[in-house]
Amino acid sequence: EDKVVQSPLSLVVHEGDTVTLNCSYEVTNFRSLLWYKQEKKAPTFLFMLTSSGIEKKSGRLSSILDKKELFSILNITATQTGDSAVYLCAVGRGGGADGLTFGKGTHLIIQP
Amino acid sequence: DAGVIQSPRHEVTEMGQEVTLRCKPISGHNSLFWYRQTMMRGLELLIYFNNNVPIDDSGMPEDRFSAKMPNASFSTLKIQPSEPRDSAVYFCASSFAGYQETQYFGPGTRLLVL
Numbered sequence: 542e543d544k545v546v547q548s549p550l551s552l553v554v555h556e557g558d559t560v561t562l563n564c565s566y567e568v569t570n571f572r573s574l575l576w577y578k579q580e581k582k583a584p585t586f587l588f589m590l591t592s593s594g595i596e597k598k599s600g601r602l603s604s605i606l607d608k609k610e611l612f613s614i615l616n617i618t619a620t621q622t623g624d625s626a627v628y629l630c631a632v633g634r635g636g637g638a639d640g641l642t643f644g645k646g647t648h649l650i651i652q653p
Numbered sequence: 654d655a656g657v658i659q660s661p662r663h664e665v666t667e668m669g670q671e672v673t674l675r676c677k678p679i680s681g682h683n684s685l686f687w688y689r690q691t692m693m694r695g696l697e698l699l700i701y702f703n704n705n706v707p708i709d710d711s712g713m714p715e716d717r718f719s720a721k722m723p724n725a726s727f728s729t730l731k732i733q734p735s736e737p738r739d740s741a742v743y744f745c746a747s748s749f750a751g752y753q754e755t756q757y758f759g760p761g762t763r764l765l766v767l
Contacts, residue, residue, distance in 0.1 A: 575755075583657075583744060583758035584696070629696065640686055640698035640709060641756065 543568045547630050547644035555652050558620050562647045564630030565612040572635040574606055574613050579627045579646070587615075587628075617649075625651045655679070657759030659745050665765045671733040674762045677726055678747030686746040686756060687720055687730050696744070702728065714739075735766045 544567045554560055566574065573591045577584035588597045590606035590613060597604050601620075606613045617624055627648050631641040658677040666672055678685045686701040700710040705722045713720070717736070722728040732739055742763050746756040 583760050586755060586757065589755055631696075640701045640712070642698070643696040645695040 543632065543634070543642045545630055545632050545642050545644035547628075547647050549647060550645065551648040551650070553650045553652060554620060556620060556622060558651075559616065559618045560620060560649065562615040562617075562628050562630075562649070563612065564614070564644055566630075566632045566642075567611065568632045568634055568642060570634045571608070571632060573633040575631045575633065575641065576604055576613075576615050577629040577631065579629055580625075584629055620651045622651045622653055625649060657745055657747050657757055659743075659759040659762050661762060662760060663763045663765075665767065666735055667767050668736055669734045670766075671731065672735045672739075672764060672766075674730040674743050674745075674764070676728045676730070676745030676759060678728070678745070679757055680726070682747035682749055682757075683725065684748045684756075685722060685728050686748075687728070688744040688746065688758075690742045690744060690761070691740075699730070732764075735764075737766045740764055740766050 546565050548563045573589050575589045576587040578587055588604045593606055593608040601618045604615045627646040629646045630644040633641055657679055660675045683704050687699040688696050689699055690696045697712055699712045700720045701708055702722045705725060718732055720730045742761045744761045745759045748756045
């Protein structure tokens with residue numbers, strides 16, 4: 542059975558800190574790994590990663606994938622209170638199985 | 654541009670009643686996904702359609718759940734009869750074929766079955 546495990550489940554830091562969120566996976570026919578941010582509404586897309594070792598960056602957020610060790614990290618530098626959210630990791634498979642398998646998420650709280 | 658549209662946004666019903674959730678995907682997207690989110694199980698794929706055809710419904714919990722996509726701009730998820738354990742947020746998402754991982758989510762329907 543496909544499995545996506547995120548850690549930590551929750552994290553509380555102060556504004557300005559840097560955080561690293563982890564995602565490990567066991568998926569047959571892996572094709573891609575995605576990160577989503579979910580505030581009190583729908584998940585919004587952050588990154589899609591398909592190749593090992595290539596960092597994707599958007600402002601203060603960055604992510605990298607290791608296909609050998611089957612994990613990804615999401616880094617957020619100089620955190621702001623607006624970064625408070627649940628961060629979801631999801632894996633997409635090839636071979637016509639197009640739905641995503643999601644982890645349970647990391648609940649990040651940024652304190653002022 | 655309008656995103657994925659879902660209705661209703663909130664639904665409260667009594668056990669045994671029929672519930673119908675509706676979704677309008679982003680125009681031009683030809684893949685549509687239904688997900689369910691609960692605290693215990695997180696976000697789970699229920700079913701998805703490519704070009705209006707159901708491809709994988711292995712995530713549908715049981716026969717009480719059914720989904721249809723009569724055309725490219727509309728899909729329904731029906732629960733009949735509903736049970737309290739169906740209480741969850743139901744999301745619809747859509748994407749372009751070939752970019753199915755980059756899914757855009759609707760605002761969700763928060764369902765409470767009493």
